[in-house]
Amino acid sequence: MKVIFVKGKHGLSRSLSLGRLSRTVLSMCLLGVPLGIGSYIGYQLNENKGIVLDHQTLVALQDKVLAEQLDIAQSKQQADQQLQALTLKMAALQARLVRLDALGERITTIAKLDKGEFDFTQLPALGGPAGDDSGIAYDSPDFIDAIDQLVERIDDREQQLEILETLLANRKIEDDIFLAGRPIGKGWMSSRFGRRSDPFNGRIAMHKGVDFAGKEGSPVVAVASGVVTWSGDRYGYGEMVEINHGSGYMTRYAHNKENNVAVGDIVKKGATIALMGSSGRSTGPHVHFEVYKHGRPVDPAAYIHRASR
Numbered sequence: 001m002k003v004i005f006v007k008g009k010h011g012l013s014r015s016l017s018l019g020r021l022s023r024t025v026l027s028m029c030l031l032g033v034p035l036g037i038g039s040y041i042g043y044q045l046n047e048n049k050g051i052v053l054d055h056q057t058l059v060a061l062q063d064k065v066l067a068e069q070l071d072i073a074q075s076k077q078q079a080d081q082q083l084q085a086l087t088l089k090m091a092a093l094q095a096r097l098v099r100l101d102a103l104g105e106r107i108t109t110i111a112k113l114d115k116g117e118f119d120f121t122q123l124p125a126l127g128g129p130a131g132d133d134s135g136i137a138y139d140s141p142d143f144i145d146a147i148d149q150l151v152e153r154i155d156d157r158e159q160q161l162e163i164l165e166t167l168l169a170n171r172k173i174e175d176d177i178f179l180a181g182r183p184i185g186k187g188w189m190s191s192r193f194g195r196r197s198d199p200f201n202g203r204i205a206m207h208k209g210v211d212f213a214g215k216e217g218s219p220v221v222a223v224a225s226g227v228v229t230w231s232g233d234r235y236g237y238g239e240m241v242e243i244n245h246g247s248g249y250m251t252r253y254a255h256n257k258e259n260n261v262a263v264g265d266i267v268k269k270g271a272t273i274a275l276m277g278s279s280g281r282s283t284g285p286h287v288h289f290e291v292y293k294h295g296r297p298v299d300p301a302a303y304i305h306r307a308s309r
Contacts, residue, residue, distance in 0.1 A: 238280020
């Protein structure tokens, strides 16, 4: 193989003969240079591709961190709002408890209950054997425990107030049906209970009640609450009102000018049930007052002179 070199403008040439080995080396050099350049360019491209991918990953991570920070901020804001709401709720529960305690103490004082029976200034007494708490594993926040304690205390106060209400209602009923006082507002006792001389025939007879003389038309009042079981004319009594007070007690108000109630009416203690008159077997305006206990007449004086509850 000959290689001819041309030199200069004058066309001078020079030839060089190459052997087989020289031709091989020259061919490898001519082919190796492009391959090397290609390999280098490929390597650089691969390096740049890694850099691009790493940058994209970093941007994605930064976006994810920002999103998580935003979620954390929103969660914190919601938690703060819930905490404020719980704080307001706790304050309302405390105010409610204070009002309940004040109301309970006032009712206890008014009702004159035994001291210490309903003490609204102290926590309720509790006790009992230790419970089995195996399997329970939780730790609630302090403010949740405080709210739970307030709710329990309020429930306890409400139960005590319900008991007080029942006691007062029962006491009110007992006071209303408690026979006490006179059946008139003004007047004087003109005849007592027991044996006396009959005003019409002069014979000794049993007088089953007491008489109160007064002004015709003056009010006749119930000495206790009850249900009217008679209202009308009755032989010997004239216009009469009969009231059943329960617990075996019954009262009668006779010789009325007129009755203001009807059978089945519920009357309260002190209510005007009739007007004083002289109907029936009577010598003048008065009210004949009888008290029956378990169906037997008793002396009304024992009930007239005792103090009202």
